[in-house]
Amino acid sequence: MGFVVVRLGKDSVPTIRRFSDGTSEPPFDFEFTCKQVEETIDEGDYAFIYLGSDNNQGVETAWKQGLRGIAKIVGLDRGEGFNDESTFTLRVISVFPKSLDQFDFLERSATLYKYFSKYPVIGIKSSRNNAVQRVRDDPRENTSALLTAIKLLYPELSDNLVAHADELLDMLEFIPENEVPQNGGIASADDPVLRMVERAINERNELNFLFLGSPGTGKTWHAHRVANALTGANGNRIAFLQFHPSMAYDDFVEGYSPTLAADQTSIKYEIKPKHFLKLCDAARADADNHYVMVIDEISRGDPSRVFGEMLTYVEPDYRDRTFTLGYSGKPYSVPSNLIIIATANPYDRSVGEMDDAFLRRFEIVEFDPDKDVLRRRLTENGMPEDLQRKVLHLFDNLNATVPNGVGHAHFFGLRTVADVEQVWRSRLRFMVQRMLQFEPEKWEAIVQKYEEMFGNEAGNAETDQGETDQTEVDAANDAGDQTVTEVTGNEETNA
Structure with missing residues (x-):
């Protein structure tokens, strides 16, 4: 699979108008004839369609020149x-709303542009004149970076590729070198949670999301990945916070902060913007891009x-509407390009204390084991x-018995019986026992089931590990190590 750029010119005006006038919905076919086609270009390659000029005099065209679609x-x-x-x-698989x-x-995506800044036709120094130009193997002709940048300008590209070119979906998540996001990476274009969030934003103007799920169901992991996807993994457009009982308006919106007075000897207190207002200000100054606040x-x-x-003013209907800040008394508004993604455990007692006025302002997304x-x-x-099979049976048994469920992420690192025993002793046993503290019969049944499935195997795994350790000691002695210390009970001997 290769990539080319096809530049439509004065001999292709009818085809250009099919793109610029929006008279054709993909998929549709068209023919294009030209000379000087490289031998490496072939059927199956993908083509970015560039609407060029219909004259050689530099006269302005009736359409904006630029990339307008993708074809195969x-x-x-x-x-x-x-x-x-x-x-x-x-065969055209996607038509953009405007030429890019x-x-x-x-x-919109200067960070990404440097990775396709030498791309044919749209690059900074594109001097080749061929009507069809092949993309080279060059770090500055990165197609994944280009597709990711297009998606930031035209989010519906994901849907087009799902329908007509799903092999390109993985190329919509380019992460710039040395800017790999932490906290779970970036959601792929076909990620169901990302697609749901994008549809809610684009079709219903939902801007606030509450991810609900038991511990270990991936709600925080998804929140970080969706935030990275919505912002092109630009850390300057994301804020990550975690609420706690002492969090207050003064910490989140605005509050008094000490500063050095003009005489350089005394302290004065001024009202300063805090996390939320700072991100709002950044979003307002960059209205074409999404900004995301993740509140864990x-x-x-x-x-x-x-x-x-x-x-009140984070509600979509009240975005960009001026109101007065409670502390400073300044006029303010919450920009409509700020997305809020919050997470919560629905079985946490504190969730029941969240009032309906708060909950109704959020689109709720549930995460189950x-x-x-x-x-x-x-x-x-x-x-x-x-x-x-045994681990999955244990997973089913726990989720059928424990009222709030046990998330799948608790089991993600398991490879061996020893791993199962480690997770059971260090994490699951205490957590499940606490959940069933008033139902001792259920707890005893869980323990009995676990012992039936893993008890003997876990013991054998420990025995095998002990034998391995002894073998290593013997090998060290045979190799002539000067001293090997072996601890038996309270006695320490040199072997």
Whole structure:
């Protein structure tokens, strides 16, 4: 699979108008004839369609020049020689709402643009004149960076690729070198949570999301990945916070902060913007881009008290509407390009204390323990099938018994029986026992089931580990190590 740029010019005006006038919905086919087609260009390659000029005098065209769509080469009648005419049949899979040029990319995604700054036609120094130009193997001709940049300008590109070119979906998540996001990476274009959030934003103008799920169901992991996807993994456009019982309006919106007075000897207190206002200010100054605030464990604080008057103005219908800040008395507004993603455990007692006025302002996304996700992870870990079946049976048993469920992420690192025993002793045993503290019969049944499935195997794993350790001691002695210390009970001997 390769990539080319097809530049439509004065001989292709009818085709150009099909793109610029929006008279054709993808997929649709068109033919394009040109000379000087490289031998490496072939059927199956993808083509970025560039709307060029219809004249050679530099006269302004009726359409904006730039990239306007993506097509696939489904037919190629190649000329006998390099200077003979070749005819392409191209199937258009996506048409952008407007043509995209260098300035569009620089304004919206300058960080990404440097990775395709030498791309044919749209690059800074694109001097080749061929109507069809192949993309080279060059770090500054990165197609994944280009597709990711297009998606930031045209989010519906994901839907187009799902329908007509799903093999390109993984290329919509380019992460700039040395800017790999932490906290879970970036959600792929076909991630169901990201797609749901994007649809809610684009179709219903939802701007606030509450991810609800038991511990270990991936709500925080997804929140970070979605935030990275919405912002192109630009850390300057994301704020991560975690609420706690002492979090207050003064910490979140605005509050008094000490500063050195003009005489340099005394302290004075001034009202300063805090986390939320700072991100709002940055978003307002960059209205074409999404900014995201991720609030983890939002129910651990008192959201109504922390948000204050912001609770009304984060609502989509009140975005960009001027109101008065409670402390400073300044006029203010919450920009409509700020997305809030909060997470909470629905079984935490504090969630029940969140009032309806707060909850109704959020689109709720629920995360449940997922057996299929766990099965895929255990397979990726290389866990034997017979052990997988036992772990999945334990997972089912726990979720059928424990009222609030046990998340799949608790089991993600498992590969061996020893791993299962470690997670059971260090994490699951205490957590499940606490959940069933008033139902001792259920707890005893869980323990008995665990012992039946893993008790003997876990003991054997420990024995095997002990034998391995002894073998290493013997090998060290045979190798002539000067001193090997072995601890037996309270006695220490030199072997």
